[in-house]
Amino acid sequence: VTCLWGKSARRAAQIGVLALAALAWPGGASAGAGAHTPLYPAGMACGKISSPFGDLRDLDGSRRKAPHTGIDLGNHGDVVIAPARGTLVAIWAVHHPWGRDWNLLMRHTTQDLNLPTRPVVYYSEFDHLQRKDIPPFEPGQTLAQGTPIGIVRHPANAPRFRAEVHLEVYEIPLQDLSDTTWHNDHGFRYWWNDAAKLIDPLTMMGHHMTQGQGKGVAPAMFQPGKTRPDFPGFVYPLACGET
Ligand SMILES: [Zn+2]
DSSP: OOOOOOOOHHHHHHHHHHHHHHSOOOTTSOTTSSTTOBOOOTTOOSOOEEEOTTOOBOTTSOBOSSOOSSEEEOOTTOEEEOSSSEEEEEEEEEEETTEEEEEEEEEEETTTTTOOOOSEEEEEEEEEEOGGGSOOOOTTOEEOTTOEEEEOBOGGGOTTSOOBEEEEEEEEEGGGGGGOEEEEETTEEEEEOTTOEEEOHHHHTOTTSOTTSOSSBOOOOOOTTTSOTTOOSOOOSEEOOOO
16 A cells, blocks of 8 residues: 555544545546646646545555545655645644654635635645654744645655655634544544545645636646735645746
């Protein structure tokens, strides 16, 4: 298994159900086809999405037990950035049977995202980071869009796994946010909120596009000093630079 999504089997099953409930599932086919096809700029200087949201096929060609709960992206050494302004919620170590890595969780309000005001917040969780690559952030700290938050590494720093960062995005009604709880299942730490709705991270990267503009989502690449302060939604969560 090479998609090291990293959640416990129990949570995988729960999330699989959530994912199925949240999407019109296209008959077991990859959800990467259709509305959420990524359209990349020419000469992009960083890794693409290696496994889309909802994908049932793993990177090694094997079939996943549950639809992919996020996207895997990047090449080894790519810089992971905050895709939008937000608040740092937590950085924590996760012990898997195959090794240890670190996760980082951010919270974004609709104001942070320059989206129409709604009583929801978004959680973005980045998995398979390494502690030494994460700056010394404090929980509650505001991170600006484009802030480096880690580096794409091999999960658990084990070269037998393809390098990737796994990103999950959840929408949570503001009124339910205080129900978020943290758990530790034999060293596997995770947060849980019954009201959290899993969404395709690529959806968050399409808010800057006008309706009818092409058939896919063209993520905007973050460029220091060039991204508008009112940019809506997420930029691509890697610092791609220019080629
Ligand atoms: Zn993944």
